[in-house]
Amino acid sequence: MITLTPLRQFRFPVMAECINPDVFQGKSVDEIAQLTVWEGNKQKKLCELFKIEQSLAEAPSIVINGNVEEVRRIGSGMKSGEIVINGNAGMHLGEKMAGGKITVNGDAEGWAGSDMKNGLLEIMGNAGPYLASPYRGSSTGMRGGKIIVHGNVGTDAAVFLKGGTIKILGDAGPFMGFRMCDGTIHIEKNCGTRVGACMTGGKIVVSGVLEEVLPTFTIDSVKAKVKIEEGDSATGPFYVFLGDLAENGNGKLYVSKANNPHLSTYEKYL
Amino acid sequence: MSTTVNAVTCPVCGCLCDDIELTIENGVIAKVKNGCAMCESKFLSYKNEHRNKTPLVRKEGKLVPVSYDEAIHKAAEILANANYPILYGWSSTDCEAQRVGVELAEEVGGVLDNTAVVCHGPSILSVQEVGIPTCTLGQIRHRADLVIYWGCDPWSAHPRHLERYTTFTEGRFEGSEWKEYMNKVKASAGKKKLLSLERREIVKRKPEPIIEKVTVNKPPETLSKAGRKLIVIDVRKTMTAEVADYFIQVQPGKDYELMLAIRALVKDHELDVDQVAGVPVEYLEELVDAMVNCEFGVIFFGMGLTQSAGKFRNVDVAISLIRDLNRRTKFAILPMRGHFNVTGANTVSTWQSGYPYSVDFSLGYPRYNPGETSVVDVLLRKESDAALIVASDPASNFPRKAVEHLVANPLIVIDPHMNATALLGDVVFPAAIVGIEKAGTAYRMDHVPLPLKKVVEPPEGILSDEEILSRILEEVRVIKSQKMQEAA
Numbered sequence: 048m049i050t051l052t053p054l055r056q057f058r059f060p061v062m063a064e065c066i067n068p069d070v071f072q073g074k075s076v077d078e079i080a081q082l083t084v085w086e087g088n089k090q091k092k093l094c095e096l097f098k099i100e101q102s103l104a105e106a107p108s109i110v111i112n113g114n115v116e117e118v119r120r121i122g123s124g125m126k127s128g129e130i131v132i133n134g135n136a137g138m139h140l141g142e143k144m145a146g147g148k149i150t151v152n153g154d155a156e157g158w159a160g161s162d163m164k165n166g167l168l169e170i171m172g173n174a175g176p177y178l179a180s181p182y183r184g185s186s187t188g189m190r191g192g193k194i195i196v197h198g199n200v201g202t203d204a205a206v207f208l209k210g211g212t213i214k215i216l217g218d219a220g221p222f223m224g225f226r227m228c229d230g231t232i233h234i235e236k237n238c239g240t241r242v243g244a245c246m247t248g249g250k251i252v253v254s255g256v257l258e259e260v261l262p263t264f265t266i267d268s269v270k271a272k273v274k275i276e277e278g279d280s281a282t283g284p285f286y287v288f289l290g291d292l293a294e295n296g297n298g299k300l301y302v303s304k305a306n307n308p309h310l311s312t313y314e315k316y317l
Numbered sequence: 318m319s320t321t322v323n324a325v326t327c328p329v330c331g332c333l334c335d336d337i338e339l340t341i342e343n344g345v346i347a348k349v350k351n352g353c354a355m356c357e358s359k360f361l362s363y364k365n366e367h368r369n370k371t372p373l374v375r376k377e378g379k380l381v382p383v384s385y386d387e388a389i390h391k392a393a394e395i396l397a398n399a400n401y402p403i404l405y406g407w408s409s410t411d412c413e414a415q416r417v418g419v420e421l422a423e424e425v426g427g428v429l430d431n432t433a434v435v436c437h438g439p440s441i442l443s444v445q446e447v448g449i450p451t452c453t454l455g456q457i458r459h460r461a462d463l464v465i466y467w468g469c470d471p472w473s474a475h476p477r478h479l480e481r482y483t484t485f486t487e488g489r490f491e492g493s494e495w496k497e498y499m500n501k502v503k504a505s506a507g508k509k510k511l512l513s514l515e516r517r518e519i520v521k522r523k524p525e526p527i528i529e530k531v532t533v534n535k536p537p538e539t540l541s542k543a544g545r546k547l548i549v550i551d552v553r554k555t556m557t558a559e560v561a562d563y564f565i566q567v568q569p570g571k572d573y574e575l576m577l578a579i580r581a582l583v584k585d586h587e588l589d590v591d592q593v594a595g596v597p598v599e600y601l602e603e604l605v606d607a608m609v610n611c612e613f614g615v616i617f618f619g620m621g622l623t624q625s626a627g628k629f630r631n632v633d634v635a636i637s638l639i640r641d642l643n644r645r646t647k648f649a650i651l652p653m654r655g656h657f658n659v660t661g662a663n664t665v666s667t668w669q670s671g672y673p674y675s676v677d678f679s680l681g682y683p684r685y686n687p688g689e690t691s692v693v694d695v696l697l698r699k700e701s702d703a704a705l706i707v708a709s710d711p712a713s714n715f716p717r718k719a720v721e722h723l724v725a726n727p728l729i730v731i732d733p734h735m736n737a738t739a740l741l742g743d744v745v746f747p748a749a750i751v752g753i754e755k756a757g758t759a760y761r762m763d764h765v766p767l768p769l770k771k772v773v774e775p776p777e778g779i780l781s782d783e784e785i786l787s788r789i790l791e792e793v794r795v796i797k798s799q800k801m802q803e804a805a
Binding site for chain 1: 399400427442446573574577578580581586588589590627630633634637641678679680681685687689699700
């Protein structure tokens with residue numbers, strides 16, 4: 048196990064895609080210390096920014112102690128191993144992740160789990176905007192794996208979602224699941240507006256309050272419960288909406304009936 | 318001696334009107350013909366008292382006049398030693414200066430951003446996701462029979478837009494609606510006069526039969542008239558809405574829902590709601606009929622879409638609507654760009670780096686991720702350690718926290734005038750005004766490049782943006798090579 052402790056509070060953005068169990072694998076502490084990172088527009092060695100220690104414990108592979116919200120691309124493209132961050136994490140955490148596990152005992156900045164293919168990303172605090180959403184201009188969202196956020200999530204999460212499961216125990220911002228075509232999202236508390244806009248497939252479950260459903264969703268039925276994944280389901284009853292009609296979509300939006308009495312006007316169409 | 322210069326391009330807004338006539342008397346602009354109020358103001362006040370005539374460097378807290386050489390060396394030192402500098406502005410200068418700016422940003426490993434980031438940047442993000450079916454303003458002038466202004470007020474912000482490119486222009490296949498508009502104005506004035514006479518009891522007439530009150534947002538019968546039609550969709554009745562055939566008042570922040578509903582109606586879907594964003598669905602159906610039945614329609618959108626709730630998703634749905642409409646008729650969409658060369662700033666940045674704005678060169682190659690590499694976000698996260706501002710005034714319009722960080726670090730400003738940012742700067746360069754004292758190239762809002770003319774000489778000894786930036790770049794290279802030699 049490698050323990051990294053930031054030597055100071057970073058002022059400039061630090062690009063550290065080398066903090067990755069696959070890269071550290073088979074390297075000595077001295078070799079890890081020589082890995083290159085960028086701080087602002089200056090190239091540096093990992094040991095100039097972090098105190099690096101090795102212990103005999105096998106798991107987790109990497110532990111970061113301290114706030115590293117300026118450190119971006121941690122665990123980028125990782126395929127195996129485990130990273131634990133005891134503090135806040137920077138942008139692009141676990142982007143293109145294809146396996147392994149990342150746990151953040153704090154908050155994560157934007158684009159966490161962007162373009163994720165597999166693995167588990169667990170954020171104990173809040174997640175910033177664009178959780179599991181692709182970078183600008185790309186239409187390839189998360190394709191597999193699982194993300195659990197114990198706090199709240201910012202705007203535009205799960206955009207272009209193509210697979211996998213996202214579980215949010217807190218509130219979610221607007222445009223959740225924009226243009227998603229597959230995969231499952233479960234928001235245990237309240238959800239921002241325009242959820243599921245332009246979705247063509249997949250499933251979004253809102254157990255809390257949803258202020259309004261987009262006019263291009265049509266009510267289909269009321270269901271008692273809905274399956275989230277193997278061994279996990281949400282209990283309702285839920286209004287089931289289909290949409291988005293603007294995209295001739297066939298996505299399913301489940302909204303808690305008990306928490307959204309204002310949506311009872313839709314019942315006349317059942 | 319008096320001379321006249323014809324076909325001058327106006328360096329004010331994105332319309333880039335290129336039919337301005339200037340009268341020059343004794344080397345000074347004396348008269349402006351064909352221009353709007355903003356155009357006249359710029360051409361006639363270029364010599365005002367706010368003009369900076371000498372480079373300034375802050376010494377012991379005060380800006381003191383210095384030579385260009387000293388100011389250039391100081392600016393180059395700041396940029397060469399910075400870890401994460403920002404280079405912002407660019408939209409009110411020519412493409413030639415912007416090109417040097419991209420080279421400088423790459424050399425110093427900084428973040429290059431232009432004013433699109435607080436304006437039509439969201440439009441660009443959407444275009445990258447869904448593409449854009451567009452055309453030139455010339456096509457619209459000659460062929461468009463349905464013009465929709467959504468979230469913009471050209472009558473106030475682009476005063477000659479209607480007159481040169483849309484409703485009030487005489488096109489080859491579509492006529493001007495100016496006469497109809499004047500008739501409407503006369504009828505309205507006559508009605509007002511009659512009401513006034515009635516109030517003063519000069520004229521008495523039979524009380525009019527009570528007719529059903531016109532409902533807000535109800536489409537008028539003129540929507541099915543022949544000729545060009547003008548529709549305005551906005552949160553308030555703007556000056557442009559006053560001249561429109563049909564004005565739809567959308568609830569603030571609900572443009573996205575309205576546009577999405579129109580998309581579903583264009584695809585012949587039934588909606589489960591009675592009204593969307595304050596507009597009854599039956600009226601929307603009539604609007605959709607007008608859209609589908611036109612021969613060539615165009616939507617112009619402004620910051621009412623790009624900077625209200627939803628931002629680039631609003632533009633995304635607008636472009637998607639155009640895509641749907643193009644299955645049934647011919648439609649195009651254009652953003653109403655503000656600064657005269659903001660389109661040029663995006664274009665130059667794209668052909669130099671691959672990205673239109675918010676380009677981060679800190680890793681030695683261009684990276685682009687607005688939200689992460691956009692100047693306002695960089696400033697709010699307090700990441701930058703120096704700034705170069707060219708032809709812009711962020712101190713007046715950025716969020717206060719961002720300005721606080723901007724001025725807390727070394728700040729270089731290149732601007733013809735002493736604006737708020739220049740007053741807070743550490744190195745301030747005066748520059749020749751592009752399009753008046755310096756010739757160059759600018760891109761109109763429809764991506765048509767137009768030449769800017771030099772009509773008068775700049776004040777003595779004043780350099781252009783391009784020359785100042787080239788000399789800073791040269792000096793940065795000298796300082797960097799010295800540092801490398803010292804390190805070796």
